[in-house]
Amino acid sequence: MDMLAQLLDRVRLGGTLLFHFELGHPWHLELPARPYALFHYISRGSATLALEQRQDMQLTEGDLVVITRGEPHVFYSDRRAKPLRIIDIDRASSRFGVIRHGSRAKPHATMICGNFTISRPLFGNVLELLPPVLLLKPTTDGGWLEAILRRMVSESALERPGQRVALSRLTEVLFVEVLRSWISSLSPGQGGWLGAISDPHIGPALKLIHESPERPWTLSDLGRRVGLGRSAFSARFTKLVGQSVQRYVIERRMAEAAFLLETSDEPIARIASRVGYETAAAFSKLFHRHNGESPGRYRAARRADGTHAQLDGSEMQVSD
Structure with missing residues (x-):
């Protein structure tokens, strides 16, 4: 990927x-x-x-x-x-x-x-x-x-x-x-996850998370896959990405869920499962905490707007 x-x-x-x-x-x-x-x-x-x-x-x-x-x-x-x-x-x-x-x-x-x-x-x-x-x-x-x-x-x-x-x-x-x-x-530690893509250990770990955000990733599992011990991997990830593995996985799941809510008609329970949560209630609670609104309200608002917070693209003119 x-x-x-x-x-x-x-x-x-x-x-x-x-x-x-x-x-x-x-x-x-x-x-x-x-x-x-x-x-x-x-x-x-x-x-x-x-x-x-x-x-x-x-x-x-x-x-x-x-x-x-x-x-x-x-x-x-x-x-x-x-x-x-x-x-x-x-x-x-x-x-x-x-x-x-x-x-x-x-x-x-x-x-x-x-x-x-x-x-x-x-x-x-x-x-x-x-x-x-x-x-x-x-x-x-x-x-x-x-x-x-x-x-x-x-x-x-x-x-x-x-x-x-x-x-x-x-x-x-x-x-x-x-x-x-x-x-x-970028130098090591700059640019968040974008800067960490090129790191020989953290880059592959990010790829795994992005490919399968629904998996119950652990520090030991990811560290083993990229050739680092649990503690060394955790410290390196936090230093280069700027946040812990757990926090990054949650943000990645919430981003994936928001994308599915905006672009598909899948039931919320199905989306919850696709991003790694066994129940819609657990997913909805975390989504609300992360985005300030429930999955259903989020979807309805974005469908009504036609897009999620379209940024103003108006142009400018000259004045003396």
Whole structure:
């Protein structure tokens, strides 16, 4: 099982490119808080990124930065310049386009800005594993990440039929490449279960849990299967994943149950059995404790909404 593929297959990835900026020094952009992740790619020149209560970050050509929690932030070449504010508008009245800001001289910097949206946050909590601000530098070998970003820049530069669809699809692929690049950069103990996938002992244990969350896994059983003693396995798992095996198994079961409640018509008793509980009562009690509502209410609410907490994908406009 490819656990990252399973996760991405079960969430609804979305997103698109919002703006293509051409910026002449001095310039200053302000972006508001949003309920989704925002990404910015410096395709030419440089910029300074500032967020509240965080140290300013210097960005250079080829840098990609992701504001994973949607915090308000600003970009600038000169903080004293009059800011260009990006304010919210309804999607139906917005149009993607090139935004020119700053002096009328030849642009000193160009930048594209877009968003990542994920529905079913229960399964999309991968964003919670990422740091609030994720900076990815260009690599010397020029991998897929850079290729996708360059393609997005060229696609956004000229309006053509099907442009929005093309940019939306490219954004989804970009998100996968961002995750891959981030995972490959992690040190042991970083990134929760995503970071632990590559560990020779904990990775196989995670795979076993994901493949069969309903099994009554014990520390001894898992440790034996991956070649570690009970105590050593428990300590290593907690250190790398950030939580105990027992807690992780419960969360995995609850995630599987929520997915089945949303996507199938199976009786609750059957779902309880499929995720490892002998009675529907025992399962319902734990599900309520974990999610704040009963399985039946959870299913009804998600069916009524059409999706589980669809994140706001509205776009933004420019204001002086």
